[in-house]
Amino acid sequence: MDKNGRLMIGAPPDSIATPQESGWMNGEVFFQWLQHFKQHVQPTETNPVLLILDGHASHKELAVIKYARNHHIHMLSTPPHTTHKLQPMDRTFFKPFKSAFATASSAWMRRNPAARITDYDIAALVDEAFSRAAWLDIAQNGFKCTGIYPFNPEIFTDIDFLPSMMTDVMQEVSSKENMANQFSVAHSSPVPSTSHALPANEPESSTSSTDILKQLSPFPDASKKRSLKRARKTQRSEIITSSPYKKDVEEKQKSRDRKPKKQKSKGTKKMLKTTKNIQSLSKENGEEEIECIICGETFEEDWIQCQECKNWAHEDCVYIDSSDVYFNCDVCKAKKRLGQY
Known part of the structure; x- marks a missing residue:
């Protein structure tokens, strides 16, 4: 300081x-x-x-x-x-x-x-x-x-939402039998050639080539995967100073105060898939809730401790290079470059 x-x-x-x-x-x-x-x-x-x-x-x-x-x-x-x-x-x-x-x-x-x-x-x-x-x-x-002033509610267009289409597609886990059926349907259905026109007397296929490709290789459902892995509550726009929101925060605070106080876990070492030793926290709500140094949230998830400043972050919030033995946050990396460590 x-x-x-x-x-x-x-x-x-x-x-x-x-x-x-x-x-x-x-x-x-x-x-x-x-x-x-x-x-x-x-x-x-x-x-x-x-x-x-x-x-x-x-x-x-x-x-x-x-x-x-x-x-x-x-x-x-x-x-x-x-x-x-x-x-x-x-x-x-x-x-x-x-x-x-x-x-x-x-x-x-x-x-x-x-x-x-x-x-x-x-x-x-x-x-x-x-x-x-x-x-x-x-x-x-x-x-x-930004459309704040003068107020413009049409600041977002449909084009702005195009990237979300990748995560909006629902993907169902199918059995091997269903996959085999889809494969047989795909091969039995006549597919229009990209280089030759169909004969005049041949009926046009009811299943397009695009639909067949989606069946064989569906879009990844990133939103579903993320919701299963995280216990994070969905955020939305809020009037933070409104009475209902204030009451909700007060109730959450009282609920945390009523919980029995536990000693904060100091963390344990675990092996990741990269076979690197990284400090990880098996989170326990204690006297002081731990906030992620990246997103600032406290929801339960796998945690990683910075080797230098000893602060914690969610594993999904940080990028770990394959050559890193320990996790160092961006602030500590910058201090190292400036020679402060």
């Missing part, structure tokens, strides 16, 4: 710094951000504020909901997997900001030959890049192209 504030030298005006050991967002850090947000927008009962967020778990903490309700902040979560369309920062701001930051970094290295950019230089570079990218028209275009 930067106790003397050197990491904030040259930062944009009114910036705040909140250290977090794992480097990931959690409820406590977001609560501090919300207080900072309230201080600047100054919402009142006659002039409330609408805050649109994604469905991260840190946005749904009970303390966050109570604070937002008490200070006239209405929080609305977006539907899952829509930030590429509904996030104004993603649509219009981040690209020019990254370009401006790269330009500022290049200029810094030219002014400081044979030196490298350290953690204490980042804030000033961010200030320079932010001043170049934070234009009013960029902010306005961000809300316009």
Whole structure:
């Protein structure tokens, strides 16, 4: 932790710094951000504020909901997997900001030959890049192209949903006998040739070649496989500060408080298919729930512990290279590259 504030030298005006050991967002850090947000927008009962967020778990903490309700902040979560369309920062701001930051970094290295950019230089570079990218028209275009303001409910088209067709196809597990029957039907049915036309007196097949291919090699049902493997609840758009949602969060909190306290499992070693030793957690709900450092969720699943920072992540949320002996999260990998480990 930067106790003397050197990491904030040259930062944009009114910036705040909140250290977090794992480097990931959690409820406590977001609560501090919300207080900072309230201080600047100054919402009142006659002039409330609408805050649109994604469905991260840190946005749904009970303390966050109570604070937002008490200070006239209405929080609305977006539907899952829509930030590429509904996030104004993603649509219009981040690209020019990254370009401006790269330009500022290049200029810094030219002014400081044979030196490298350290953690204490980042804030000033961010200030320079932010001043170049934070234009009013960029902010306005961000809300316009996402359909937030002016409100455009037709922002999504049918083309946007085409990739989901792969996971919408239902696949049934059939027996060997059924597969044999399908194979015989496929060969007995006349299939139109791609190079020769059918004779005029020959009837056209009722089963198209496309249907036969689907029978022999059906589309993978990824959604079904995922639902069987995960115990994760389906997310949806919610008014987080509404009374029904707040009541539901309070009931869940009371249910967790009533559970007997158990000592948190410290994890065991297990062998994966890659024959690499990786720390894995057989999860037990204890005094403190474990949040995945990638998705921020606490649902039950196989867990992996980062060898360096000792934080946990769902196995399905991380990518493990075949050459890795132990799992290291992205934050720890970045620190290793910077020589902080």
